[in-house]
Amino acid sequence: MTDSGRGILTIVSGFAGSGKGTVMNKLISEHDNYALSVSATSRTPRPGEEEGKSYFFKTREQFEDMIANDLLLEHAEYVGNYYGTPKDFVFAMMDAGKDVILEIEVQGAMQVKKKYPDTLLIFLTPPNADEIYRRLKGRGAETDEVIARRMKRAYEETDFIKDYDFLVINDNIDDCTARVHDIIQSAHHTVAHESAVINKLIAGLKKY
Ligand code: 5GP
Numbered sequence: 759m760t761d762s763g764r765g766i767l768t769i770v771s772g773f774a775g776s777g778k779g780t781v782m783n784k785l786i787s788e789h790d791n792y793a794l795s796v797s798a799t800s801r802t803p804r805p806g807e808e809e810g811k812s813y814f815f816k817t818r819e820q821f822e823d824m825i826a827n828d829l830l831l832e833h834a835e836y837v838g839n840y841y842g843t844p845k846d847f848v849f850a851m852m853d854a855g856k857d858v859i860l861e862i863e864v865q866g867a868m869q870v871k872k873k874y875p876d877t878l879l880i881f882l883t884p885p886n887a888d889e890i891y892r893r894l895k896g897r898g899a900e901t902d903e904v905i906a907r908r909m910k911r912a913y914e915e916t917d918f919i920k921d922y923d924f925l926v927i928n929d930n931i932d933d934c935t936a937r938v939h940d941i942i943q944s945a946h947h948t949v950a951h952e953s954a955v956i957n958k959l960i961a962g963l964k965k966y
Contacts, residue, residue: 772882775893801839
């Protein structure tokens with residue numbers, strides 16, 4: 759819970775294979791102040807992925823209906839599939855004082871930043887390009903063609919890193935998770951986030 763009572767909205771983006779998912783799961787399991795948004799997607803589930811937990815899996819038509827009904831905070835196409843953030847959950851959780859995390863790609867991140875400039879943007883990366891390839895290959899879940907497209911996409915995504923607030927290198931899951939946690943908790947003390955406290959101070963001082 760923050761002094762202002764409202765949670766922080768954080769976006770965590772990173773190259774495919776950056777370990778975002780693992781870091782997010784660790785963060786959620788170690789701290790109870792976070793709420794991780796579950797996205798909708800038109801991609802097919804990978805082995806082990808669960809409906810409503812990993813994603814809400816939709817057909818392209820169902821996803822387009824969600825867009826038409828204005829149910830998404832942002833949405834983007836990534837390597838041939840739709841991905842988007844359901845709106846309701848994000849606002850309800852922030853109002854309840856939770857720090858909400860969106861694990862989304864760069865185009866969606868830019869849409870949210872434009873609408874809500876106070877959003878905290880963190881970019882996660884493995885230490886180098888070979889490591890990105892090694893992790894994608896090691897996952898064993900995708901064809902060489904899809905891996906090649908994800909590597910090309912990673913190169914394109916480097917253009918957007920300058921629009922993020924923080925870069926975190928994921929060379930060790932524990933250190934990386936701790937760093938992400940520290941960054942988000944520091945954001946509670948930005949002047950923008952503390953405006954309610956500042957206004958109270960001003961009102962109090964005025965009386966003297
Ligand atoms: P994956 O298919 O590997 O689960 O995800 C592919 C990319 O889509 C990742 O970069 C992931 O962060 C991003 N992504 C997941 N959910 C969303 C979403 O709701 N919106 C956007 N814009 N990107 C998302």
